[in-house]
Amino acid sequence: MSDHEYVPKSKFGKWFNDRLPLLSLASHLTDYPTPKNLNYWWTFGGILTFCLITQIVTGLTLAMHYIAHADMAFESVEHIMRDVNYGWLIRYIHSNGASMFFLAVYIHIFRSLFYGSYKSPREVIWIIGIIIYLLMMAAAFMGYVLPWGQMSFWGATVITNLFSAIPLVGEGIVTWLWGGYSVDNPTLTRFFTLHYLIPFLILGLVVLHIWALHVPGNNNPVGIDVKKPSKDTVPFHPYIVIKDGFALLMFMIVFAFFIFYTPNILGHADNYIEADPLVTPAHIVPEWYLLPFYAILRSVPDKLLGVVAMLSAILILAALPWLDTSKIRSAVFRPLYKQFYWILVADVLILGYVGAMPAEGLYLLIARVATAYYFLHFLVILPVLGLKEKTLPIPLSITESVLGGSPNLATAKNKESLNN
Amino acid sequence: MSEKKTNRRDFLFTATYAVGAVGVGATVWPMIDQMNPDASVKALASTEVDVSSVSPGKTITVLWRGKPVFIRRRTEEEITEAKSVKLEDLKDPQKDEDRAKNPEWLVMLGVCTHLGCVPLDQKGDYNGWFCPCHGSHYDISGRIRKGPAPTNMEVPKYEFVNANTIKIG
Secondary structure, three states, rough: OOOOOOOOOOOOHHHHHOOOHHHHHHHHHHHOEEOOOOOOOHHHHHHHHHHHHHEEEEEEHOOOOOOOOOHHHHHHHHHHHHOOOOHHHHHHHHHHHHHHHHHHHHHHHHHHHHOOOOOOOHHHHHHHHHHHHHHHHHHHHHHHOOOOHHHHHHHHHHHHHHHOOOOOOHHHHHHHOOOOOOHHHEEEEEEEHHHHHHHHHHHHHHHHHHHHHHHHOOOOOOOOOOOOOOOOEEEEHHHHHHHHHHHHHHHHHHHHHHHHHHHOOOOHHHOOOOOOOOOOOHHHHHHHHHHHHHHHHOOOHHHHHHHHHHHHHHHHHHHHHHOOOOOOOOOOHHHHHHHHHHHHHHHHHHHHHHOOOOOOOOHHHHHHHHHHHHOOOHHHHHHHHHHOOOOOOOOHHHHHHHHHOOOHHHHHHHHHHHHH | OOOOOOOOHHHHHHHHHHHHHHHHHHHHHHHHHOOOOOOHHHOOOEEEEEEEHHOOOOOOOEEEEOEEEEEOOOHHHHHHHHHOOHHOOOOOOHHHHHHHOOOOEEEEEOOOOOOOOOOEEEEOOOOOOEEEOOOOEEEEOOOOOEOOOOOOOOOEEEEEOOOEEEOOO
């Protein structure tokens, strides 16, 4: 909480605040000191909050018209699209909103990777973030099942069958998940329940994520600690509120473009065919945001090991604060890490691309190399790099780096030569 | 209190934890088990199929427990071909005789053992089935020959009620 003791001006405010310190909390949030060198990559936290609220509001309204039954789900979605007032708009916001949510979360995660935001003392913020990301994937997957189209049905079949790879109890777990001997009505109703529940779990975790953030405060582009007391920070309101607001507007333009001009481009045409347990679509492909992990799954020729590799690819992120041994947070001062960072970005994009392609021939070979590199980056390159890399001198304070221009390599070098 | 010795209070603690654990388990189990197949799903456990109209070289697909079951009336050549395969060539070695009690009729779950897609009839490199999802090839006995699937397509429990009727399940 804030260093200074907040006292409400009005008599009633003081009376209320003594009993429930909501006004103190509001005061803490508006005065919250933020590093003054935050760039636009730091606006995605606010954008993600907007995405979550958008999904909850549109999801609640869709749930008023949707019917979670295998015989009626597909029709009820078409009913929403054709009959319900603005149903098409609400559904398109919700379905494209999922993609926008993942777009924002990937930028948010890669911002952390570049600026070392996951490092001490912010490990708990990072791990809560990974849990939120896992829950987002579960929610997105189950939400995709609800329209009960061909991709819904067969996506659900393939993903739930991943659990059958577990030795001995696998088949039992799959039957338990399905509530039957195949994906059917019991599967749909429980997926709907969980899809409704998960966003509220995410909301709770977001509160913890922000709470944990407000203990050490924000990381920043130069990755050094804020000096207290100093001119390194500005209050959250109005400075960051305005900056976040502007970035959110830009983001909403992209969002609106998808909704109004090409609402189905991120989906699959097969999902406009009602689920048929007797016919599998020719190409089963998950939504774009899951493709890198799908590529990792398919690159391993063994069923169980493929599943293990896919899960490890996500869970390895939770160990990142300890795998990265470098004391320097920001990639700005880590010339080698910066290059490996961009190789990792390219590697994940390549995995995403081959995940959408058939798993054969050259695509399979590329997927295998890219999968191997992904694990190499986290398990070998990061631990070794932190010990071997010669980092650049970091600025003495945020104010110094701001007054000296943008915190980039050239500036840092200039400073070095000036100092000499 | 420096003496480290079991007394009556320790016994009470242990007994409380034990009873508590049983109570929690007994409360949680119904919440977990309610997700297992219910009585109405289990009631659909068997299906009878009239196969009198199936001519040799044709496959029909029926739905059993929400899953497709392939029933193929195989031709003489297909039976010979299925029987001629050497067991060493198979990823999941199984004799054709063990899969089709009556060699004319092959009854199996039309579910790829990789990740559960439905393979296509008379496709693939072995004149049997081909799974379009991840490229598994099955022969005319439904045995895995090439691709990521670990095992042959499953043969369910079935019996001929009479010459024209198969009861699956």
